[in-house]
Amino acid sequence: MVFARSYIRRSRAQSTIHHIVDPVAAHQALIQNADDFANQPASIFPASLAVWRNGERNYNITTADHGPHWRALRCNLTAHILHPSRVASLAPLLHEAAQDLVADLSARASAGGGEVAVRVPTNTALFGLVTLLCFGDMVDGQHRRAMGRVVRDYMHFVGELSPRFDGSMLSKLVNWRAFLRISALFDRQAELYRPLFAARRQSRSKVRGGTVHPYVDSLLDLRIADGDVRRALRESEMVGLVFEFLGAGTGTIAACVEWTLAHLINQPEIQARLRREIDDETTHGAMLSSKSLRSMPYLNAVVMESLRMHPPVCFILRGAHGEGAKELVGATAMPPDGLRVLFNLGDIGRDKATWTDPDEFRPERFLAGGEAENVGPLPVPKEIRMMPFGAGHRHCPGVGMGMMLIKCFLATLVGEFDWAPAAQDCSGGVDVTERNGFLKLMKKPLSARVTRRT
Ligand code: HEM
Numbered sequence: 001m002v003f004a005r006s007y008i009r010r011s012r013a014q015s016t017i018h019h020i021v022d023p024v025a026a027h028q029a030l031i032q033n034a035d036d037f038a039n040q041p042a043s044i045f046p047a048s049l050a051v052w053r054n055g056e057r058n059y060n061i062t063t064a065d066h067g068p069h070w071r072a073l074r075c076n077l078t079a080h081i082l083h084p085s086r087v088a089s090l091a092p093l094l095h096e097a098a099q100d101l102v103a104d105l106s107a108r109a110s111a112g113g114g115e116v117a118v119r120v121p122t123n124t125a126l127f128g129l130v131t132l133l134c135f136g137d138m139v140d141g142q143h144r145r146a147m148g149r150v151v152r153d154y155m156h157f158v159g160e161l162s163p164r165f166d167g168s169m170l171s172k173l174v175n176w177r178a179f180l181r182i183s184a185l186f187d188r189q190a191e192l193y194r195p196l197f198a199a200r201r202q203s204r205s206k207v208r209g210g211t212v213h214p215y216v217d218s219l220l221d222l223r224i225a226d227g228d229v230r231r232a233l234r235e236s237e238m239v240g241l242v243f244e245f246l247g248a249g250t251g252t253i254a255a256c257v258e259w260t261l262a263h264l265i266n267q268p269e270i271q272a273r274l275r276r277e278i279d280d281e282t283t284h285g286a287m288l289s290s291k292s293l294r295s296m297p298y299l300n301a302v303v304m305e306s307l308r309m310h311p312p313v314c315f316i317l318r319g320a321h322g323e324g325a326k327e328l329v330g331a332t333a334m335p336p337d338g339l340r341v342l343f344n345l346g347d348i349g350r351d352k353a354t355w356t357d358p359d360e361f362r363p364e365r366f367l368a369g370g371e372a373e374n375v376g377p378l379p380v381p382k383e384i385r386m387m388p389f390g391a392g393h394r395h396c397p398g399v400g401m402g403m404m405l406i407k408c409f410l411a412t413l414v415g416e417f418d419w420a421p422a423a424q425d426c427s428g429g430v431d432v433t434e435r436n437g438f439l440k441l442m443k444k445p446l447s448a449r450v451t452r453r454t
Contacts, residue, residue, distance in 0.1 A: 018329035021347035027384040030392035033324040038066035038393045041319030060240040080218040088290040095287040098412035101125035122254040130249040136207035136214040159437025255312040263361040278415045293407045301366035311345040311388035314440040349386040422447040
C-alpha cells in the first residue's frame with residue numbers, strides 16, 4: 001500500500017509538465033540556468049521510444065544526455081557536414097534542388113490548371129538534397145522514396161500521439177497500437193539504411209567532384225569513448241543519427257517555406273518588394289551564392305518574421321535538474337528523473353510584452369530602425385525574443401544550413417513565379433490557421449495559383 005501510494009505520487013510528479021510561454025522565463029531557464037536545462041527528460045516520449053526491442057538504446061544527438069557522448073556526436077555534425085565553410089560551398093547543389101522544385105511545380109501547374117499544392121513537392125525536393133548530403137549519390141529513386149515515406153509516417157504518427165501522451169505507464173498502455181506502429185518504423189529504417197552503410201564502407205567514391213562529404217562517412221570514421229576504450233559507432237546508433245539528419249533537414253524547412261508563401265500571397269505588396277530585391281540581386285534563373293543570400297535584408301526579414309510567427313518546431317521539451325530549475329517553475333519536489341519543462345516556441349514568438357501587434361505579418365520590424373533590427377535566428381546571451389532554433393546548450397546545430405536552404409528556396413520560388421490565391425481562397429485569402437503536431441504546419445495545406453515569370 002505504501003509502495004502503491006509512493007508510486008502514484010512519483011508517477012504524478014513525473015507526468016507533470018511545466019509550461020514556459022514567455023521569453024523572460026525562457027531566458028532565465030535556457031541561458032541563465034543553461035546547465036540545469038541541458039537534457040531531454042529520460043522517461044518521456046519521444047526519448048522513451050528510442051529504446052529498441054533488444055533493449056539497446058537508439059541514441060541520436062537529440063536523445064543523448066548532455067555529456068561527452070552527446071558532445072562527440074554533435075561536434076562530428078558541426079565540424080563536418082554543417083561546418084560553415086562546407087555549407088557555403090553547397091550553393092550549387094541548393095540551386096539545383098530549388099530548380100528541380102521549379103520544374104516540378106511548373107509541370108504540376110500545367111496539369112492542374114495553374115494551381116499547385118506546395119507541401120509535397122517542396123518536401124520531395126528537400127529530401128532528395130538531404131539524402132545526397134547524407135549518403136552521396138548512390139541512392140536510387142525507389143529507395144529514396146521508401147526512406148522518405150518512413151520519415152513522413154514517423155512524423156505523422158508521433159504528431160498524432162504527442163498531444164495525448166504524458167509519458168506515464170498508463171499512457172503507454174492506452175497508446176500501445178501507436179507505439180507498435182512507430183516501433184515498426186524504426187525496424188524499417190534500419191532495413192533501408194543498412195545496405196547503404198555497407199556500400200559506403202566498401203567504396204568511398206568522390207561525390208560531385210568532392211563538393212559533398214557524406215554525413216555517413218563521418219559516422220563511419222567516428223570513434224567515441226566507451227569506458228576505457230574508443231569504439232566505432234554501432235549500426236543501430238548510425239541508424240538513429242541518419243534518421244535524425246534526414247528528418248531534421250526536411251520537414252522544418254518545407255514548413256517554413258509553405259508558411260512564408262502563404263503570407264506572401266495574402267500580402268502581395270510584401271511579395272512585390274521581396275521580388276524587387278531578388279531581381280536586383282540576380283539575373284533571372286541564375287544561381288544565388290551563399291554570400292548573396294546572406295546579404296539580402298528584406299529576404300532575411302521575411303524569413304525571420306515567418307519563423308517568429310510559425311516556428312516549425314512547436315515545442316522544446318527539457319528534463320530540468322537543480323534548485324534553480326525547481327524555483328523557476330514553482331515545483332515543490334524534484335522527481336528522480338528531473339522536472340519536465342515544455343517551452344512553447346509559438347507563444348514565445350508572439351509574446352505581447354515583447355512584440356508590437358504580434359499576430360501581424362510585418363517583416364519591416366526586422367529591418368534597420370525596426371523593433372527587431374538586431375534579432376537573429378539564435379538568441380543573444382542578453383535576452384530571448386524568439387527562439388525558432390531553440391536556445392542554450394542544445395540549440396539547433398543546423399541553424400546555418402536551415403536559414404540558407406529556406407532563403408535559397410524562397411528566393412528561387414518568388415523569382416520564378418508570381419504567387420496568387422487558389423480559386424477557393426480568392427475571397428477570404430489563404431487560411432493561416434495552425435496545426436501543432438510533430439511540426440507546426442498549416443492546418444489546410446497551401447494550394448496556390450502560380451504563373452511562371454519570363
Ligand atoms: C528551419 C530549419 C530548422 C529548424 C526550425 C530547427 C529547429 C530546431 C529546434 C527548435 C531544436 C531544439 C533546440 C533546443 O532544444 O534548444 C533543434 C535541434 C536539433 N536540430 Fe534543428 N532545426 C532546423 C534545421 C535543422 C537541420 C538542417 C539540421 C541538420 C541537418 C538540424 C539538426 C538538429 C539537431 C541534430 C538537433 C538536436 C540538437 C541537440 O540536442 O544538441 N536542424 N532544431
